[in-house]
Amino acid sequence: MIALLALTLTVSAATPVLTLDEALQAAREHNLDIQAARARLQQAQLLSNRAWAAYLPTVAVGAAYTRNSAEAAFSLPGTTTSIVIQPYNQLAGQAELRQALIAPSLWPAIRNAGIAEDVAELSTESVRRDILFVVAQAYFAAASFQEAIRAAEYLLEVNKARESDTQKRFDAGTVTRVALLRAQLDRARAEQDLVRARNAYASAKLALSTLIQRPPEFSLELPPVPEVPSNDVDLVKQALEQRPDVAAARRNLDLAVGRRQGVWFSYAPSVGFSGVYRISNATGFTGKNDSWALGLSAQWVLWDGGLREINLREESARVAEATAQSKLAESRATEEVSRSRLDYENARANLAKAEEALGLARETQRLTEISFKAGVATYLEVADANSSLTSSEVNAISERLQTSLAALRLLRSAGLFEAKQ
Structure with a gap:
């Protein structure tokens, strides 16, 4: 874990800290896309009543x-x-x-209406999970940018101290003007990096606030990397059982079969x-x-001009389409789980190397600083050490973000992210 708390400025007490759980809860309650999906579900839940209305007395x-x-x-x-x-x-x-x-054509219509309601509910659940997944991604990204600001502030302080020390040495005549100009250039670059980090953080926080419908007057805390099931857990099986999009594809197949049955029932008196x-x-x-x-x-109706035969062929084609779509949904789920698992393992390995490189860069920078003060190391060596530290800090934060996002994608592909209990 990247620990920079001791090296950062204290967050103002007037700015509340928004946790990941609070952001997800705010999205559940206020996200406009989720509200629209719920409204569509309420409309779909009237299908059974509409189908039964044709069988009730008038x-x-x-x-x-x-x-x-x-x-x-x-x-x-x-x-x-x-x-x-x-x-x-x-x-x-x-x-x-x-x-x-006796209305045979209404019997499958009532059953099909219930299946259509199931499809609508599963589709709404899929939309809900997708939106909350986007919210979690936005939160991790914004929190990572906030950590990048803290790293940039620390590195700016290091470069300012280096510039001040070089200025004193230049005034004493122990270093050349080139060394002073290099120190000033490094400080200017660090200031520019800090501005970029702050702008990126503001943009990411604005995107998050739009998703959760909350003013961006909050700070964030970087959560730990989400935990994922171990390798011995059959995530493919869980995905096929728990993913709402896979279940919706299966129910769509049932609906297509039911509609074809409805055409057959239309032949009865x-x-x-x-x-x-x-x-x-x-x-x-x-x-x-x-x-x-x-x-x-x-x-x-003994003959309707062949309309029922046309409908029967059409519904049979839809059954074939729904069968292919159901198999495709299962195949995609299997592929997504396998690919997400590989991406997660790769991200974990990259994060471990990035954290190791960061530790080495910090130690190198510390020793180089001591050597420079002792007159053993040159300013170019100090500048290289600071540049390496900057790169390592940014890379470690980036790899942590990528690992967190890979873990989220793996949980989502397995149907475990934001699954209703």
Whole structure:
């Protein structure tokens, strides 16, 4: 672990420290992409209700008023009662009930709606994990830039001290003006490196604040490299079982099969029930103001111009496509796990070498500084040692960042990053 705390300026107490867990929690609650995905999920969760609505009874009521130009009435033979068939002001009301009794085409549609909801939920979970993965990447990057600032500040102090010491030696006539100019140049470069590091940190922090929808008034703490499962853990198996994109591809295959079944069910006949109640101020020939009727209806489409055959071939092609997509998702997951494992092992090896090189560079710089003060080492040797230390500091921070990102990618490829328990 790169320890520079003793060499840095104290962070202002007015600036709160944002931890990685807090950043992820803020993204879960406030990230706009996650909110949009949740809204789409809520829309998709209505698919089952919409499918069932076609099988539930339909009730409709209506009323009408008609002003007729003439009134029509008649009397039955042997009676004096007048029956009004058409009054001047005619009022009518109707209530109707319809219910599908046997609707084979709706049966797979209801099942398919449930599968579609599962696909939408898995897709939303995949989006959630992807966004939180991006947030974690942004956090590690910004925290690494913050560490780079601390390293740049330390190296600037070293170069300022070197410039001051060289100035004194030049005034005493023990070093040449070239040595003084070199010290001033090294100090100017260190100042430029610090400005670049601060700008990079501000940019990375702004990107992070946008992801979590929080003002960038915070500092960060560099987390340890994420822990990953050991080599003996079958990460490929876990990826195939826990990755939501793989599960969504499988459910999409189930959905394609279900839609093809729906086409087959459309060949079956359907049976429905209907009931109607009417009331009017015109009694009609029955002599009653109200009437009702019940009925059963059956429909069997024997030929629809070949549309069902076309739909069947289309859905069969979609089943083949979904089968290929499911196998492709599993193949990609397997490849991503294997590649991420290799990248992680390579990053760990690079980090170990970078930390070893940093330790050697620090010791070399310390000994060279002592030798220079003793008049044994030349200024060029000191400048080379400082340059090597600067390069080693930056490289160690970069390799630590790459190792952390490689660990995150491995966890994500195995379906372990931000998995719901």
